[in-house]
Amino acid sequence: AQSPGVRNHVCRFELGMEDEIRHRRELEALVENAAANDAFELHFQPVVSARDGAPVYFEALLRLPRPGGGYVPPSIFVPIAEDLGLINGIGAWALNRACRAAAGWPDALGVAVNLSPLQFSGADLNQVVAQALAASGLAPRRLELEITEGLLLKHTESVLHQLQGLREIGVSIAMDDFGTGYSSLGYLWRFPFDKIKIDRSFIVGWQANDRHVAHILRTIVSLGRTLNMLVTAEGIEHAAQAALLRDLGCDFLQGFHFSRPLPEAEVAPYLLQPHTVLADPRRTPALQL
Ligand code: C2E
Numbered sequence: 120a121q122s123p124g125v126r127n128h129v130c131r132f133e134l135g136m137e138d139e140i141r142h143r144r145e146l147e148a149l150v151e152n153a154a155a156n157d158a159f160e161l162h163f164q165p166v167v168s169a170r171d172g173a174p175v176y177f178e179a180l181l182r183l184p185r186p187g188g189g190y191v192p193p194s195i196f197v198p199i200a201e202d203l204g205l206i207n208g209i210g211a212w213a214l215n216r217a218c219r220a221a222a223g224w225p226d227a228l229g230v231a232v233n234l235s236p237l238q239f240s241g242a243d244l245n246q247v248v249a250q251a252l253a254a255s256g257l258a259p260r261r262l263e264l265e266i267t268e269g270l271l272l273k274h275t276e277s278v279l280h281q282l283q284g285l286r287e288i289g290v291s292i293a294m295d296d297f298g299t300g301y302s303s304l305g306y307l308w309r310f311p312f313d314k315i316k317i318d319r320s321f322i323v324g325w326q327a328n329d330r331h332v333a334h335i336l337r338t339i340v341s342l343g344r345t346l347n348m349l350v351t352a353e354g355i356e357h358a359a360q361a362a363l364l365r366d367l368g369c370d371f372l373q374g375f376h377f378s379r380p381l382p383e384a385e386v387a388p389y390l391l392q393p394h395t396v397l398a399d400p401r402r403t404p405a406l407q408l
Pocket residue numbers: 164179180181192193194197210213232233234235265295296319323353354355356373374375376380
């Protein structure tokens with residue numbers, strides 16, 4: 120016979136499962152409701168020039184408001200939206216909203232939109248993108264699409280074909296989260312990405328004296344150079360990280376050091392502020408690589 124202790128343990132475990140299932144149902148209802156009622160928000164995080172710290176483009180980031188206040192993070196709700204078959208509609212909404220917002224900004228500023236792999240197997244993505252551009256009047260060169268390697272793991276040929284079509288529309292394509300997957304490297308020669316975004320996990324918590332990480336970062340930057348791709352580093356939280364990545368040759372920098380993602384209404388006031396100035400290269404403590 121089971122000891123009472125064991126039975127208690129099993130009960131607690133089952134209760135935990137029930138809680139988890141209830142929590143998941145609540146999140147599903149929240150996502151369904153937001154999709155049906157246009158209740159998502161799109162925030163915009165500046166990406167700045169590593170040369171002078173001036174904003175060059177903004178990354179559009181989805182936000183799901185929580186009833187009690189605050190937001191459910193996209194790392195939680197995007198996979199749920201994918202499971203529910205709602206990501207195509209939400210993704211199209213984000214594209215349209217991002218293009219419309221960017222059309223109101225100064226002409227030199229672009230916008231980057233994240234795509235779920237599922238958007239490549241849903242409705243005709245090229246048409247969705249072309250429509251978002253046409254409806255907003257945004258010049259295609261001002262739109263960048265960010266994809267992850269997860270996308271390329273399956274149906275590589277068909278995806279590469281669609282990316283080529285998007286390129287022909289005139290938008291640019293970035294490989295996001297570079298360096299985290301199994302084979303990011305293996306895809307770089309299959310498609311002429313315009314940009315590589317170095318994943319923030321390399322940078323968050325990185326100390327200037329960590330030579331191993333510095334070597335990896337420098338190698339990624341020189342890989343980008345060789346392949347004629349621009350390089351953005353994300354997750355810059357400190358001035359020292361910004362200066363080091365600039366010195367390593369990154370083109371663009373993104374992170375809380377410059378700005379958190381902003382609600383759309385805060386973009387214009389942000390642009391009026393003096394931008395974060397990067398440390399003078401000659402005054403950066405000697406970088407020993
Ligand atoms: P991502 O595309 O790599 O986006 C960058 C993430 O890094 C954002 O998280 C941003 O808030 C965060 N971040 C920026 N600077 C810093 C920093 O200095 N330190 C730290 N610790 N984090 C920083 P967020 O907004 O939570 O988005 C997470 C992920 O959700 C995104 O990663 C992207 O993969 C996905 N996502 C966001 N919006 C969309 C969307 O519209 N569609 C799809 N399919 N995915 C999206």
